[in-house]
Amino acid sequence: MKSLNSQIPQLISSDNILATSSNNSARLFRISAGVLVLCYICVQLFQDYVFDYYGTPANAAEELLQGGAGLHIARSSIMLIYMFALIFMWWTICAQSLRRKPALGLIAFFGFFMFGIFEVALRSVELFWIQIQLPSEYLKAADPVVRTSILDKFATFQSIQGALYFPLMFGPFLSYFAVFFLFASNPRVHWILKFSVAFAAVRTGIRLLGYAGIYLVSNAAYDKYYFAMVLVEFLPRAYWLFRVKDEDF
DSSP: OHHHHHHHHHHTOHHHHHHHHHHHHHHHHHHHHHHHHHHHHHHHHHHHHHHHHHOOOSSHHHHHHHHTSHHHHHHHHHHHHHHHHHHHHHHHHHHTTTTTSHHHHHHHHHHHHHHHHHHHHHHHHIIIIIIIIHHHHHHHOOOHHHHHHHHHHHHHHHHHHHHHHHHHHHHHHHHHHHHHHHSOSOSTTHHHHHHHHHHHHHHHHHHHHGGGTOOSSOHHHHHHTHHHHHHHHHHHHHHHHHHOOGGGO
8 A cells, every 4th residue: 555655646747647648649640640641632632633624735825724713723722721731741740750860850841841831932823823813814905915925924933933843842852861761660660651751752853853854754644643653652651640659759
């Protein structure tokens, strides 16, 4: 009885309560991030449907007007909002090993955070200017010169967007390697996440090589199999978030 009485304060100590609360919070964050990953796959499926529904535009004017259609605006709006969900997902993943490898975890998250900020900026301009404002101005314009000027703005944005995608992709490309080494090889559940980021690194690396004029995969083939690549990359990531436990770190 005396021994039991001496253990009770230790069991209900603030350290134990805080540790339990911390573990529960970490698990809740992982489950929330896993759900967001599955929702992101659904968002990508919707995006794939929208692009298939409208098909390949015949010219720049048709492409501009397609972007102003309701389905495309809905697609872009959802993708813009979901960039914040992806930032949360990557913070949840990187934060799991911050105590063990804080520098590597912060470096990894910084690359993903920069990716998110670039994406939010680009997608905001694309949605509110390119998809909402310019198509409206194009339809109202009767003068061919004005319409040509609008199409020139559209082409300029596409060129700037293409150039900015290099730093946008290069940041997470480095972060994928950081995440790969952020988690230990044991337990084996971490290899699921390692596969996910390794695949993402290869996919992103192939796209980056295009800026150097090295095209290992054509743009048409990349677009055709993009959703399949999303499944290969994000389903293991969701599984890891649901499956991994506090004691695995």
